[in-house]
Amino acid sequence: MSESMGNLRRNMMCGNLRDVNAGQEVILMGWVQRERNLGSLLFVDLRDTTGISQIVFDSTEDEALFKKAVTLRSEYVIAVRGKVRIRSSINKEIPTGDVEVLAEELKILDEAQTPPIYIKDDDNASETMRLKYRYLDLRKPHMQENLKLRAKTAKITRDFFYDNDFIEVETPFLTKPTPEGARDYLVPSRVSPGEFYALPQSPQLMKQLLMVSGMDKYYQIVKCFRDEDLRANRQPEFTQIDIEMSFVDVDDVISINEQFIYKLFKELKNVEIDLPIRRMTYKEAMERYGVDKPDLRFGFELVDISDLVINCGFKVFSDTVQNKGVVKGINVKGYGDKFTRKDITSLEEYAKTYGAKGLVWIKLTKGGITSPIAKFFGDEELKNILDRFNAEKGDLILIVADKLSVACDSLGNLRNEVARRLNLLSNDDFKLVWIIEFPLFEYDEEEKRYVAKHHPFTHPMDEDIDLLETEPQNVRAKAYDIVINGDEMGGGSIRINNSKLQSRMFKALGFTEEEAQEKFGFLLEAFKYGAPPHGGIAYGFDRLIMLFTNSSNIKDVIAFPKTQSATCLMTDAPTNVSEKQLEEVHVKVDIK
Amino acid sequence: MSESMGNLRRNMMCGNLRDVNAGQEVILMGWVQRERNLGSLLFVDLRDTTGISQIVFDSTEDEALFKKAVTLRSEYVIAVRGKVRIRSSINKEIPTGDVEVLAEELKILDEAQTPPIYIKDDDNASETMRLKYRYLDLRKPHMQENLKLRAKTAKITRDFFYDNDFIEVETPFLTKPTPEGARDYLVPSRVSPGEFYALPQSPQLMKQLLMVSGMDKYYQIVKCFRDEDLRANRQPEFTQIDIEMSFVDVDDVISINEQFIYKLFKELKNVEIDLPIRRMTYKEAMERYGVDKPDLRFGFELVDISDLVINCGFKVFSDTVQNKGVVKGINVKGYGDKFTRKDITSLEEYAKTYGAKGLVWIKLTKGGITSPIAKFFGDEELKNILDRFNAEKGDLILIVADKLSVACDSLGNLRNEVARRLNLLSNDDFKLVWIIEFPLFEYDEEEKRYVAKHHPFTHPMDEDIDLLETEPQNVRAKAYDIVINGDEMGGGSIRINNSKLQSRMFKALGFTEEEAQEKFGFLLEAFKYGAPPHGGIAYGFDRLIMLFTNSSNIKDVIAFPKTQSATCLMTDAPTNVSEKQLEEVHVKVDIK
Known part of the structure; x- marks a missing residue:
C-alpha cells in the first residue's frame, strides 16, 4: 500500500544530519538501505542522494507505528517525521553517525521488489546487469558522486568561459553529412525524399562559421556522434567542450586554456598545477616516448x-x-x-x-x-x-x-x-604537457597521397608555409594537444583564414578545385567575405570526468551509456519500427 | 593580399573606446563597416562584436599607410594600431562617438568580396538570402545581441538550478522510438541491421528514470526533435530547459520555478514580477478567455x-x-x-x-x-x-x-x-499566469477513446482519483503551464509513482496490460523497485528567448535555423548520400 506525502515536506537531507540538530524535528525522505529488527527497536538506514541517516522505530513509544515499520524492506521509498537525538553508540564511519531520528510518523511512498543488484559501491554485478538496471546502478553512492562531479565540471567550464566573454552558441544536430572523416549517423528526411541529415561528428565547421560571423569567442558543451566500432572507453555519442576564438595565434589559445585547466584542477582536485604547462614538440615526444601522448609520470x-x-x-x-x-x-x-x-x-x-x-x-x-x-x-x-x-x-x-x-x-x-x-x-600525480608542432600531413598508404593529420583547415606554421609544395612531409601545423598522464584530453589548431593559402593546402592534399568545392563549398564561400584569423580547441568531456573521478570505464561517468555494440540494455534501443514509419521517411530495410 | 597579425595583439574592443582612452595606443581588430575617403583623410568604421570605432588614416602623417588604407573595402578584416584622440566633431549616436583612432599601422588580415546582403539591422534581404548567407546575417548587431542574450539566459538558468542543488545530467540522443506522440526522427543502426534509434522528442522518460535513480533534482538545457510539419515559429530541433524533482507536489515545483522566472525577468529585463504568480484553473481560463493560454494584457x-x-x-x-x-x-x-x-x-x-x-x-x-x-x-x-x-x-x-x-x-x-x-x-508589459487543474484526459474522436492530455504518467489530482473509472472526463491532473502574454512558455506535472495507480490509469486509457507493457515496459519495470513522488516542468527555451528579445520569428534567436521544409539553406542539408553509406546502415531509399 503506497501513500502520498500528504502534508509532509522534506526539511532535511539524510546526509546532512549532525549533532547540532539534536532535539529538532525533521522530515526525511528516501530509500530504505537496510533495516534491523531488534525486537522492540527497529533500525532503518535511510538513504538519499546526500547520504544515510539512522531512523529508530521504538515499539514502546508507538506500537502501531512500529508495526507499520516492520513491513519495510530494502529500497522502499518512505517519508519519516521524527526527533533527532544523539545515538547511544556513535558510528564514526559515517558523517551522520553521531545522531539518529526517533520516528513519530511514517509514510510508505512506494514499495519495492527485491532489486536484482545490490545498491552499494562494492556490488559485483556484471556490466550487463548494471546497464539493464541502470536506474538501480545509479543509486550507488559512487555513481551519484560521478554524475555530480560531471555536473560540477560543466559548471566550472561554463563559468570560466562565460566570465572570459565567450558566447555559448548551440550548433545544429541535423547537419550535412561530412565528406571526410569518421562514419556519420544518418537521419532520413521525410520532407526531402531520398535525402539524409547526419548527426555532427563535431561542430568544427559551424564554429568556424561563427568566427566568420564575428561572434569572436565561442564555446559549447555539446554531444558529438561517430558511428565507429567501439573500442573500450568509446561511446557512439560523446560530449565535447568546444571552443573557438578570433584574432588569435597559438599562444593566445594555449594561454586562456591553461587558465581553464588550472581552474579545473584547483576546484575539482584542489591541486595547483604549474603554469605555463610544459610544451613538447611532436618530434621530441615521438623520439623520447614513441607516442604523441606521453605519460610523463x-x-x-x-x-x-x-x-x-x-x-x-x-x-x-x-x-x-x-x-x-x-x-x-x-x-x-x-x-x-x-x-x-x-x-x-x-x-x-x-x-x-x-x-x-x-x-x-x-x-x-x-x-x-x-x-x-x-x-x-x-x-x-x-x-x-x-x-x-x-x-x-x-x-x-x-x-x-x-x-x-x-x-x-x-x-x-x-x-x-x-x-x-x-x-x-598514481592517480594523485598529474603530469601535463602540450604537444605542439604536429606534422600538417600524414601519408595515406591506401590512398597514396598526403592527407591532413588534423583537418584540411589547419594552419601551417608560418615558417613552413613555403615547404607546402616542395616538402609537405616537413610542414608543421599550428596544432596542439593537451596530454595529461598519457591521455589526450583535448586538441586543436589555428585555422587557415585566407583563401589563397587554403587553395595551396587543397592542392597539397591532391584535391582539384572542383573536388574542394564539392566537399567544402559552403565554408569556402563563407571565407570569401572576410574571415578573421581564428583557432580553437576541443576537449573530450567524458575523458576529463574519467580523469577527475579516477574512473577507468567511460560508462561510469555517463548516466545512460551504450554497450560496445551501441545498444541500450535498459530501453532495448535500437529497435524495429513499423513499415509506416519507414515509408514516411522514404526508406526500407535492406539487409544483405 | 592577406597578412598575418604578426606581433599585433588586440588590446581593445571596438565598442569599448571612450574619451578616457584618449592618448593611449590601442590595437583593434575587426571588419570594415564602411570607409569614406575625404582626399587626404580616410575614415574607416571598424566593427567587432562589441560595436564600432572610427579609424582615421591621415595621408599627411603617413602616405604609404594611407595608400594601403584606400584599398580597404566593406567587410575586409583588418588589424589597426594607432593612438586614440578626441574627435573634432563628436558623434552622439554611438557610445564610442567621442573618440577616434589615428592609425599608425594596418594589417589586412583578409580581403572580402562585396557581401550579398548588407551588414546592418535594417537590411531588407529576403529570408532565403539571410539563411543562405547566415554567417553574414549573424554579423548584424541585433543578431549578435540575440545570441548573446540567449547565452546569458542559459547562464542564468544554469546558475539558478545549480545553486539550488539541481544536478545537470546529460540524457542520450540515440534513444528508443516513442510509442505515442509526435513523429520521431529515425537513425538506422549499422551494428543491429534493420533496427533504428530515434532522436528524443524530450527526455521525459529519462528524467523520470533519474528520479527513480535517486538523483533527487535534475535539470538540463537540451535539444529535442520532432519531425512534424513546421508551423511558423517551430523548428525540427528545438531547445528545452528540462527539470525534474523528487519528493514534491504541485506547490513545490511551482514555488522553485517562480523564483527562477523571477530571476530571469530581473536579470534580463530588470523587471520585478509579482510573486506568487497568479494561478487560474483550466476551467476558468477556458470560460473567460476561450483558450488555455490566455493573454492577460x-x-x-x-x-x-x-x-x-x-x-x-x-x-x-x-x-x-x-x-x-x-x-x-x-x-x-x-x-x-x-x-x-x-x-x-x-x-x-x-x-x-x-x-x-x-x-x-x-x-x-x-x-x-x-x-x-x-x-x-x-x-x-x-x-x-x-x-x-x-x-x-x-x-x-x-x-x-x-x-x-x-x-x-x-x-x-x-x-x-x-x-x-x-x-x-506592449512588449514591456508582462502578464504571467499559471494554468492549473488541466483535464487528465481528452476524448480522441478518431480513436474513440480517452487519451492522456499530457502523458500517461501524469498524476490525477488526489481528490479526483476515485473518478478515474466512473467519470474520466472530470478527472483533473496535477499539471501546470506557465503562460506569459498568451504564450505557453513551459509546462509540467506531477507524475504517478505507484504501480497500482498507474495500472488504473492505463485501464482508463483503454490499454490492456500487455499493451502497456509493450509500450512502456522499461519504465514500469523501473517503478517496481521504489519510485519517489516526483514531478517537473519543461520550458521552451527558444520561446523564452523570443520573449526576452522581442523577436516574432524563432529564426532570429537560433544561430543556424532550418526552413519550414526543414532544410538548411547554408549547407544544403539534407543531401544525398552514397550507396555505400546506405548499405552500411542496411537501408535503401524507397520513394513511393
Whole structure:
C-alpha cells in the first residue's frame, strides 16, 4: 500500500544530519538501505542522494507505528517525521553517525521488489546487469558522486568561459553529412525524399562559421556522434567542450586554456598545477616516448642505438638499420628484478600487438648481464650500448628493431604497460604537457597521397608555409594537444583564414578545385567575405570526468551509456519500427 | 593580399573606446563597416562584436599607410594600431562617438568580396538570402545581441538550478522510438541491421528514470526533435530547459520555478514580477478567455449568453443552445469605432479559420444600436444581452454560436487578433499566469477513446482519483503551464509513482496490460523497485528567448535555423548520400 506525502515536506537531507540538530524535528525522505529488527527497536538506514541517516522505530513509544515499520524492506521509498537525538553508540564511519531520528510518523511512498543488484559501491554485478538496471546502478553512492562531479565540471567550464566573454552558441544536430572523416549517423528526411541529415561528428565547421560571423569567442558543451566500432572507453555519442576564438595565434589559445585547466584542477582536485604547462614538440615526444601522448609520470624514455648496431653481428639489428629501420629501446631502470622470463615473454606478446616482430631484452643483475643476444656483441660494443641506456645493475633493457613507426608505437605503448604492471601510475600525480608542432600531413598508404593529420583547415606554421609544395612531409601545423598522464584530453589548431593559402593546402592534399568545392563549398564561400584569423580547441568531456573521478570505464561517468555494440540494455534501443514509419521517411530495410 | 597579425595583439574592443582612452595606443581588430575617403583623410568604421570605432588614416602623417588604407573595402578584416584622440566633431549616436583612432599601422588580415546582403539591422534581404548567407546575417548587431542574450539566459538558468542543488545530467540522443506522440526522427543502426534509434522528442522518460535513480533534482538545457510539419515559429530541433524533482507536489515545483522566472525577468529585463504568480484553473481560463493560454494584457473576456437566448427569435442562437451548443461573445470595449463593416467581415473570416460558422456583431454608437440581428430581439431581450456584456456606447460585441469547443477556440483567438489589430500588445508589459487543474484526459474522436492530455504518467489530482473509472472526463491532473502574454512558455506535472495507480490509469486509457507493457515496459519495470513522488516542468527555451528579445520569428534567436521544409539553406542539408553509406546502415531509399 503506497501513500502520498500528504502534508509532509522534506526539511532535511539524510546526509546532512549532525549533532547540532539534536532535539529538532525533521522530515526525511528516501530509500530504505537496510533495516534491523531488534525486537522492540527497529533500525532503518535511510538513504538519499546526500547520504544515510539512522531512523529508530521504538515499539514502546508507538506500537502501531512500529508495526507499520516492520513491513519495510530494502529500497522502499518512505517519508519519516521524527526527533533527532544523539545515538547511544556513535558510528564514526559515517558523517551522520553521531545522531539518529526517533520516528513519530511514517509514510510508505512506494514499495519495492527485491532489486536484482545490490545498491552499494562494492556490488559485483556484471556490466550487463548494471546497464539493464541502470536506474538501480545509479543509486550507488559512487555513481551519484560521478554524475555530480560531471555536473560540477560543466559548471566550472561554463563559468570560466562565460566570465572570459565567450558566447555559448548551440550548433545544429541535423547537419550535412561530412565528406571526410569518421562514419556519420544518418537521419532520413521525410520532407526531402531520398535525402539524409547526419548527426555532427563535431561542430568544427559551424564554429568556424561563427568566427566568420564575428561572434569572436565561442564555446559549447555539446554531444558529438561517430558511428565507429567501439573500442573500450568509446561511446557512439560523446560530449565535447568546444571552443573557438578570433584574432588569435597559438599562444593566445594555449594561454586562456591553461587558465581553464588550472581552474579545473584547483576546484575539482584542489591541486595547483604549474603554469605555463610544459610544451613538447611532436618530434621530441615521438623520439623520447614513441607516442604523441606521453605519460610523463615515469621515465623509461626511448633510446636510439641504431648507430651503434648498424654493423653489429646480430643480423636482426644490423639489417634493420641498413634497411632504413631503427633499433630503439627502453631501460626499465631499477625494476629488472620485477620481471621474470615469463613476464618478459608476456611483454613481448604485448609489443607484438603493436606490430613489433620481437622484443630483445638485456638484464643487468648481480650475476652480470643476461640476454639472448649478448653473444652477438663484443665487450666494447655491448658497453657502448649499455652506456647509451645509462644501464646499471638492477636494470632491464627492452629493445625493438623495426621501421621507425613500429618501433615507436610498440615501445611507446610497452613503456606505458611496464609502468602499469609496476604500479607506478598514481592517480594523485598529474603530469601535463602540450604537444605542439604536429606534422600538417600524414601519408595515406591506401590512398597514396598526403592527407591532413588534423583537418584540411589547419594552419601551417608560418615558417613552413613555403615547404607546402616542395616538402609537405616537413610542414608543421599550428596544432596542439593537451596530454595529461598519457591521455589526450583535448586538441586543436589555428585555422587557415585566407583563401589563397587554403587553395595551396587543397592542392597539397591532391584535391582539384572542383573536388574542394564539392566537399567544402559552403565554408569556402563563407571565407570569401572576410574571415578573421581564428583557432580553437576541443576537449573530450567524458575523458576529463574519467580523469577527475579516477574512473577507468567511460560508462561510469555517463548516466545512460551504450554497450560496445551501441545498444541500450535498459530501453532495448535500437529497435524495429513499423513499415509506416519507414515509408514516411522514404526508406526500407535492406539487409544483405 | 592577406597578412598575418604578426606581433599585433588586440588590446581593445571596438565598442569599448571612450574619451578616457584618449592618448593611449590601442590595437583593434575587426571588419570594415564602411570607409569614406575625404582626399587626404580616410575614415574607416571598424566593427567587432562589441560595436564600432572610427579609424582615421591621415595621408599627411603617413602616405604609404594611407595608400594601403584606400584599398580597404566593406567587410575586409583588418588589424589597426594607432593612438586614440578626441574627435573634432563628436558623434552622439554611438557610445564610442567621442573618440577616434589615428592609425599608425594596418594589417589586412583578409580581403572580402562585396557581401550579398548588407551588414546592418535594417537590411531588407529576403529570408532565403539571410539563411543562405547566415554567417553574414549573424554579423548584424541585433543578431549578435540575440545570441548573446540567449547565452546569458542559459547562464542564468544554469546558475539558478545549480545553486539550488539541481544536478545537470546529460540524457542520450540515440534513444528508443516513442510509442505515442509526435513523429520521431529515425537513425538506422549499422551494428543491429534493420533496427533504428530515434532522436528524443524530450527526455521525459529519462528524467523520470533519474528520479527513480535517486538523483533527487535534475535539470538540463537540451535539444529535442520532432519531425512534424513546421508551423511558423517551430523548428525540427528545438531547445528545452528540462527539470525534474523528487519528493514534491504541485506547490513545490511551482514555488522553485517562480523564483527562477523571477530571476530571469530581473536579470534580463530588470523587471520585478509579482510573486506568487497568479494561478487560474483550466476551467476558468477556458470560460473567460476561450483558450488555455490566455493573454492577460487586455480584457475582452468571453461572456456566455446561452441562457438569455435559448428561446429567442433568432434561430441560429436558440437552435445552437437547444442542441447543447453555446452562444458566447466578447465586448471589444471602447474600440467600436475602430472597426468598419469591412474590418468586421475580416474578423469574421478570421473566426472562421477556427471553425466558427459565422460572427454576429452588435455595435453601440451615438446613433444607437446597429446589428444585423437586432430585429430578432425584443427590447427587454436585447437589454439583458447588452447588460450581460456590460455594453456601453462605443463598444463592439462579437458573438459566436457553436458547440462549446468551437465557440471557445474561435472567440479566444479572435480576442487575441482584435488586440493585435488595436496595437494593445506592449512588449514591456508582462502578464504571467499559471494554468492549473488541466483535464487528465481528452476524448480522441478518431480513436474513440480517452487519451492522456499530457502523458500517461501524469498524476490525477488526489481528490479526483476515485473518478478515474466512473467519470474520466472530470478527472483533473496535477499539471501546470506557465503562460506569459498568451504564450505557453513551459509546462509540467506531477507524475504517478505507484504501480497500482498507474495500472488504473492505463485501464482508463483503454490499454490492456500487455499493451502497456509493450509500450512502456522499461519504465514500469523501473517503478517496481521504489519510485519517489516526483514531478517537473519543461520550458521552451527558444520561446523564452523570443520573449526576452522581442523577436516574432524563432529564426532570429537560433544561430543556424532550418526552413519550414526543414532544410538548411547554408549547407544544403539534407543531401544525398552514397550507396555505400546506405548499405552500411542496411537501408535503401524507397520513394513511393
